[in-house]
Amino acid sequence: MFLLVFISWNVANALRHPDHKLAMGHDLLPSYAAGTLVRKGTPNLMYERSAVQAVESRTILDADLEMDARYGPWLNPPFFAWVFAPLSALPYRTAAAVFLCVNMLLLAGSLVLLTRMFLSCRAHRAPVSVYRSVSTLSSSNGVEDLQRAVAKIPWQTWALVPLLAILPLPFWQALCHQQNTFISLLLLAAATTCWRRGWGFRTGVFAGLLFFKPQLAAVFSLALVIGLGWRAVAGLAITGATLLAVTLFTLPGCLGAFLHNLPPTLHWLQMEAPYNWGRQVTFQSFWRLLIQGHVRGETQIVVKLLWWLCSGMAIVGVALAAWRHLRDGRPTASRDRLIAASISAMPLVMPYYMDYDLLLLAIPAALFAAEWSHRPAAISSADRWLLAAWALFCFETFFNPGLAGHSRLNLAVPLIATISALHTARCIRRESGRLVAVQPEQFPLAAAA
16 A cells, blocks of 8 residues: 555656656666667677766767766676667667566566465475375375365465565566566576476576576575586586677677676775665675765775675575485475575675665565465474564565665665575474475376466
């Protein structure tokens, strides 16, 4: 209701005071500039500040954007600029409208996959008696029991998955800023879906595509390799080799420029220019904002030590979860918990992770909700704290940008750290009364569900 009132008020205000300036979608500008340089045959200028700033300033004037002429750096690997080369042939406002439609299609596909995760998880975790009847009886009684278990999932339950994914602020940030988060969400949801079905090679392919933003793929890919072995490595290698070949043959010289210019560009962006550290959701941003505030300059050594210590603890926790998963023989329940733990730890251990990419946490939330909804008797007190942390985090996202921007407190980071630690603990602790998992090759009906 709050969102509906807020959106309605903004629409009514825009109708009362019409303004021809475009006030949304400004984060598309660096991608549009990179696509323009690639389309015009000068891709080696993608990482040159003067060239990118010239394209962006001209676009701001031509499209009459409601913003000052400023420099927004292109921080993605070179191959990703090909995605925006066709869009750059259109006027900026038209390109923004097309990209918005594409994002809506990507979001729809992601929500379908999230909902299927929830439904399949519930169907695959039916009571043990159902599985025993399916596996031991030659009649159709077991199949009918499983059908009834699946049919008991009301639409009011699974409809909460898309609803709760689009309510928190990261969704609205990605939508209104015209970020590429919806591409990331679909790729990560597809990789998670393939992992849960045991398709190692396909999972590796999708995870490899996620490296258009390396900070989104690193931790997940490591957990994936541990969970699925050499097939996942093969998928990652094929995707990586393909993207490398595309970069080397179609954008010669750009890979070296990317590797050479990215560190000084990030240094300028975070240390030399005015920067809102509250928009970052990393351990680095939390400790820097708390100790140094919003001042420019180099990060103090105490901040770095605290950042490395916290990140190391999070990495060790995920490593222990992966080791436990391997020691237990890669069971189904442990697999889902390892996926949730690896994704929820991603923002914390990376040196650069923006708040709109927190939309990707909808995946571990959906997996946790699926397990909770079907096994309320098996929920521990720690799981109840985890549910409370998820609820508080979703509520706090609406206030974190303003709170962190006007104070030294970035509350999103300790909340994400709590969620990550509790998800990791769920992987490590032993299960009591573990349920029997359904294998798709054994029960086609359960696999279809």
